[in-house]
Amino acid sequence: MSHAATGQPKTRDDAWEMVCRHVQERGLRRHMLAVSTAMADYARRLGQDEAYWATVGLLHDFDWEIHPDLDRHPIAGAALLRAEGWDEETIRVILSHYTEGTGVERTKPIDFALLACDEITGLVIAATLVKSSRNIADVSVDTIRKKWKDKRFAAGVDRDDVIAYTADFSRECFGGGLELWTHIAHVLQAMQANAAELELDGRLSA
Template sequence: MLTLERAAELNGTMVKEEHLIIHAKNVSYAMGAMAEHFGENREHWEAVGLLHDYDYEKYPEEHLQHTKEPLLAAGVDEEDVRAIMSHGWGICTDVKPETNMEKSLFTVDELTGIIQACARMRPNGIQDLEIKSFMKKYKDKKFAAKCNRDLIQQGCDLLGMEVREVAEICIEGMKPHSAEIGLEGTGAEA
């Protein structure tokens, strides 16, 4: 089973850009919260989340085409590699998310982008972000427009959950790590 330490080690060999490191951590903490929701191993799901964009920095136009073989060769379990591959379903892979881990990763990858954008606009960052405020921003298609809401909805449908429910779980999972992911806020009123 993939550990957080091993995921960080592998990710560190490929991912150097700060914004991609932050994104990986956002997804990792959201995945940890989803694991708890489903009664699964938090660290394991966080590790998979941390490693999900392993090849993106070096191969953005060929995302996930340089992931499977290197990770398998590095000793990452086949089921964990499959979960990572599945987050590109319908975009750059044909690996359909089947397990709760895979469906969660597919969903939270885009969702955490909107959470991050929303939290960055607030004086207290993510620390006092409530679901009502998030949903208002989420419904505004011009806000964090690059985050694909159709994919998020598709993922939530796969999970049999509402966007609001998944977002609330992810926000709560990210809050304890606000300083590390740059979402502690400025403390100043906007």
């Protein structure tokens, strides 16, 4: 049964249900869980709505497996969200994570948080999965720093993007006081605290 137009506020469980329906690939699910985790942590730090920020983080790439190019993602995904009764504000935030393609500018704290958490979680995950323990408890900020300098490692994580998006987030939400490596430490700590859900607690070690 469709919940479209029932007016029921959507929850993180609804986001997860949407993700599970559209994403089979474990890594992409993990990406969204990681962004959700980092955003929830920042919502707490900023006195924002933790459950809502977690929901948006969890949902933001739900259509990447079915629309795996930037001609369709996230615009075609927005249409699916609308059809399923997701609210326009949530759709706006998701569209703002690709302003170049959607024309939707980032204006609110949650918009800046999403971008700042998006790519860096990928570097943290990659740094964990190259450890034989596959345990994020064995990853430190220094580990990430070494991997950051090795441009061939997790080359899809554009370091310049991370620097720019962190600077935007810092300016908009921390009065310029959030330094890059403090941000990375926050993201790492949040992910460490949620290691089981991310399957980064060693269960993937051979």
